[in-house]
Amino acid sequence: MSSIAYATDEKMLAYHRLCRNQTILFWRLSNKKFTDFHKGDLLFFFAKPAHVRKKGLIGYAHYDSEVNLSLDQMWKKYGEYTGYDSKQRLVEAITKASRGNIPEKMNCLYLTNVVFFLSPIYPEDVGISIQSNLESFCYLDKDSPKNTVQILKQAQKHGIDLWSANPNIIPEEIFKKDTVRHYFSLFSQEIGQENLSDKQTHLAMRLAKQQVKEKDWEYIRGSNQECIKITNNEIVVAVPFISQVKEQPQKIREYIGRITMYRLFAKHQGLEGKIKFEILSPKIPDELKEMVEEINNE
Numbered sequence: 001m002s003s004i005a006y007a008t009d010e011k012m013l014a015y016h017r018l019c020r021n022q023t024i025l026f027w028r029l030s031n032k033k034f035t036d037f038h039k040g041d042l043l044f045f046f047a048k049p050a051h052v053r054k055k056g057l058i059g060y061a062h063y064d065s066e067v068n069l070s071l072d073q074m075w076k077k078y079g080e081y082t083g084y085d086s087k088q089r090l091v092e093a094i095t096k097a098s099r100g101n102i103p104e105k106m107n108c109l110y111l112t113n114v115v116f117f118l119s120p121i122y123p124e125d126v127g128i129s130i131q132s133n134l135e136s137f138c139y140l141d142k143d144s145p146k147n148t149v150q151i152l153k154q155a156q157k158h159g160i161d162l163w164s165a166n167p168n169i170i171p172e173e174i175f176k177k178d179t180v181r182h183y184f185s186l187f188s189q190e191i192g193q194e195n196l197s198d199k200q201t202h203l204a205m206r207l208a209k210q211q212v213k214e215k216d217w218e219y220i221r222g223s224n225q226e227c228i229k230i231t232n233n234e235i236v237v238a239v240p241f242i243s244q245v246k247e248q249p250q251k252i253r254e255y256i257g258r259i260t261m262y263r264l265f266a267k268h269q270g271l272e273g274k275i276k277f278e279i280l281s282p283k284i285p286d287e288l289k290e291m292v293e294e295i296n297n298e
Contacts, residue, residue, distance in 0.1 A: 002036040003044060003148040005057060005123075005130055006137040009093060010047040012083030013058065017116055017161070024061055025078040026109040029098050030136050031068075039064060040218075042148060042178065043111060046134060049120055055132055056120025057151060059161075061111035068105045113174045116161040126150040145185040145221065152179045177230045180271060184228055184237070185221035187265040191258060193225075196242060201225070204240040207280040211238050227280075234274050237262055241281040241288060252288050255279075259295065 006026075016024055026043070044060040069077070071094060075087045084090040094102055123130040128147050130138060140147045152175070160175050196204060204225040211217050211227045217238070220226045227238040239259060243251035259277045266275055276296045279288065 002034075002038075002142065003042040003060075003140040003145075003151075004034070004037060004137045005044045005046040005134070005140055007055075007134045008045040008047045009083070009097070010049055010058075012093065013045055013047060013116075014050070015080075015083050015085065016114065019080065021081060022112065022114050023081060024083065024111040024114060025074065025081045026061075026111050027069075027074060027082060027094065027106050028109065028136065029094075029103060029106060031103075031107045032136070036139070036142070037063060043109065043137075044140070044151065046130060052120065054122065055130075055134075056122045057117070058120050059114065059116035061114040064110045064112050066107060066109050069108050070105055071102060074106070074108060115171050115175050115178075117155050118159040118161050121151055121154050121158065126154050144189060145182045148182045149179075149186050152182060173232065176272075180230050180235060181218075181221055181228070183266070183269055183271060184235075184262070185223075187262055188220050188223050188226060190265070191261050194240075194254070194258070200242040203282070204242050204280070207240050207282075208238070211278075211280060232273075234276060235266070235271070236276045236278060238278040238280050241279050241284065248285060252285065252291070255288060256291055256295075259292070263295070 006028075039062075041063045042060045043063055044057045046055055047058055048055045049058055071091065074082055075090055082090050084093060091102075094106075126147070127150060128140065140151070155175070156179065160171055162171060194204075208219065208223075208225050208227050212219055216229045216231070217227050218229075220228050220237070225240055229236040229238075237259070239255065241251065241255050262277075263275055277292055279292055
């Protein structure tokens with residue numbers, strides 16, 4: 001799991017904003033592979049807005065996939081989704097960026113669910129460091145989703161640009177889900193992994209894998225054992241319960257402590273919506289089921 005900041009042409013972004021594009025063909029000169037960047041991860045646009053002297057984060061999109069294309073292939077297949085209204089302008093932009101050495105093939109990222117901020121977020125305002133002369137990209141969350149959480153938190157204060165959004169897509173919902181995802185990823189990391197044997201770990205992973213096959217469920221980012229479902233009014237977290245009979249009383253107490261910590265962290269961060277929990281287990285003890293039901297009904 002990782003978020004990146006990518007040095008981006010503001011004119012290209014302004015065009016996407018004007019056209020209300022929710023998908024982008026993000027061309028890049030570098031073929032350097034990302035070491036930790038997966039479908040659904042966030043690419044933040046690092047650019048210098050018009051009439052502003054310094055660069056900031058002005059929005060983001062979700063990484064979907066990548067493909068290597070020549071300039072001609074790029075324009076033929078994606079056209080204005082490259083961020084320019086004519087092939088000539090695309091050629092000029094790439095020529096300038098490559099200093100006249102246009103590669104035969106360029107590594108292009110297909111991005112979806114674009115969100116723009118009402119005003120730039122400057123790295124120093126959220127406690128992170130990005131070189132102003134950044135030429136390509138830098139990782140924001142190599143070891144923790146904390147930096148992404150801080151950026152989204154600041155964006156929440158500034159507000160997001162509703163005008164630039166496609167009328168068929170509600171950016172508030174996209175933004176809210178992204179915020180919840182990264183908060184819960186941070187919570188999961190802070191709580192830590194449960195102490196399980198190898199056999200128990202494999203069982204927990206199998207139960208979680210079955211859960212994410214269900215509609216709207218996904219893994220909590222950074223975890224392969226806990227899952228989350230985010231709707232407009234509710235957040236549901238599925239946590240595995242794996243226990244031998246002799247250790248069951250202790251495991252029940254640990255389980256209740258774990259989900260209570262999730263609730264407290266979410267409350268402290270002011271996350272909206274009711275939070276409920278589901279138990280992933282081959283056999284759920286009646287005592288635990290009753291406790292979780294009571295917590296869910298509070």
